[in-house]
Amino acid sequence: MNVCELKIELKKKGIKGITGLRKHELEALLQGYKPFTGKEKPPKAKPAPKAKPAPKAKPAKKEPKPQAAKKPEPKPAPKEPVKLLKFTEKVDEPSSSDKPPTLSNKSLDELYVKIVSLEKRLADDINSNEKKVVEKSLDIYKTAYRYVRKQFMESIKKMSKAELKKLNKTLEKKYKESNNKDADTIFEGMFREINKLL
Secondary structure, eight states, X not given: OXXXXXXXXXXXXXXXXXXXXXXXXXXXXXXXXXXXXXGGHHHHHSTGGGGOSGGGGOHHXXXXXHHXXXXXXXXXXXXXXXXXXXXXXOOOOOOTTOOOOTTTXXXXXXXXXXXXXXXXXXXXXXXXXXXXXXXXXXXXXXXXXXXXXXXXXXXHHHOOHHHHHHHHHHHHHHHHHOOOHXXXXXXXXXXXXXXXXX
């Protein structure tokens, strides 16, 4: 397996902290071994200070931290609608009457990243006029996303294994160049669908 495939398998198992790891380290993680990195040193050095009673007197200062935990609460709201757009959702077969909507020339990852951005914008405290504009834009992007995804799903079904492998390599290149976790979600979904046909 190449680096991208290893990362996909590790993400399926819920293993985090794979960014920056080399191929042999990813393979070790996949086999259940934890590769040695510089990040592992701090936890080993911490057991010695446990004997000091001084840190135990600080819990009173840690009590205000629940306020920090309250801030992430509004974040789950934008994530819920986004989940409906993942490749795991059942995709309707595109009909011959489907007309390309606005933005249908955009790639799946571009559309998805914009949708996530608009969802987050809606979660912010914005006035009613701005909210209407954002909601309208979001609807346009979601419509385009669903259309482009249908076209992708239909096209890969018609491809030969050689064409699928070529497409996989093209997507792997974009995946490696991507620095956006939302775009990565889409690339990984594409890889899964292509691998089902290989």
